[in-house]
Amino acid sequence: MALLLCLETVTRNCSVALVREGQVIALREKAEEGYTHAEKLHVFIEEVLQEAGVLASDLDAVAVSKGPGSYTGLRIGVSAAKGLCYALQIPLISVSTLQILARATSVNEGYIIPLIDARRMEVYTAVFDTHGKPLSAVEAMILNETSFEAWQGPCTFVGDCLPKAKTVLTHPRFQFLESVVFPSAQTMADLAEALYHEKQFEDVAYFEPFYLKNFMINP
Structure with missing residues (x-):
């Protein structure tokens, strides 16, 4: 049975879900005015693993929301996903952020x-x-x-x-539909599961988020 870690950090919602065979077995998420993803993301990852009673080494793949969206949010989520995949030698899956919202x-x-x-x-x-x-x-x-x-x-x-x-x-x-505001890792479950079984994996070394627009730094 595939065990997937899903990460969604593209908007103000920092969201982490642990998915087994397409079903969410643990979820942590919080949307705040400021971007606190850098502080919360790895804490949420540890919490969902502990809640499910599994280790990071038990994961079969990591799925990440690929954008478009916040440059900062994308970098945080993709960096965490790539780091886990590289360390654990497991596949990286990317999911369209807009499709995650549409499936909500x-x-x-x-x-x-x-x-x-x-x-x-x-x-x-x-x-x-x-x-x-x-x-x-x-x-x-x-x-x-x-x-x-x-x-x-x-x-x-x-x-x-x-x-x-x-x-x-x-x-x-x-x-x-004002009840659906932010994409959630919970909604990634079936999308990530399907991509996993289709073996649609990203190159961990070269994968980049879908920024859509060039990132600009103002002086």
């Missing part, structure tokens, strides 16, 4: 559209069907009144920037 809810018709805040009116987004399968490429989009007009039918939005999205996405077919 279920709707009967139309589309699921995750929105991750990229500051001001810009978001990271993609369109998914009601089963969480991607229908469009991931992009950085500046929201306006015409965004998503090509996708006819009900659109359900999830993510951490719904209040600003509501100011421009006002068509009656647009719905905002």
Whole structure:
């Protein structure tokens, strides 16, 4: 039975789940205003292992949310995942952050559209069907009144920037599911499990997060 460690640090939610055969057996997560992932991530990893009564050496793979999202959050999560995989000589799995968000809810018709805040009116987004399968490429989009007009039918939005999205996405077919704010390692479980059995692994030495936009340092 595969034992996977799932790490999600792309947004303000620092989330760690231990997964056995697609089922979450231990979970730790906390979303705070400031990024405290560097302090909390390894503590959460130790706690889920202790709760399940397993050792790091029992892990079969580590799955990490690959972005897009916060540069700092991505670096912390991917660095931790790569370090564990290298030390334990186990595979590294990467999972789309937007797909994790899309799989956090279920709707009967139309589309699921995750929105991750990229500051001001810009978001990271993609369109998914009601089963969480991607229908469009991931992009950085500046929201306006015409965004998503090509996708006819009900659109359900999830993510951490719904209040600003509501100011421009006002068509009656647009719905905002405010109960789904951040991606969670808990929702990674079945996605990571499927990738593990398909042997879709990353190169531990060369894997880089999906930043989507270049990182800029302001003087």
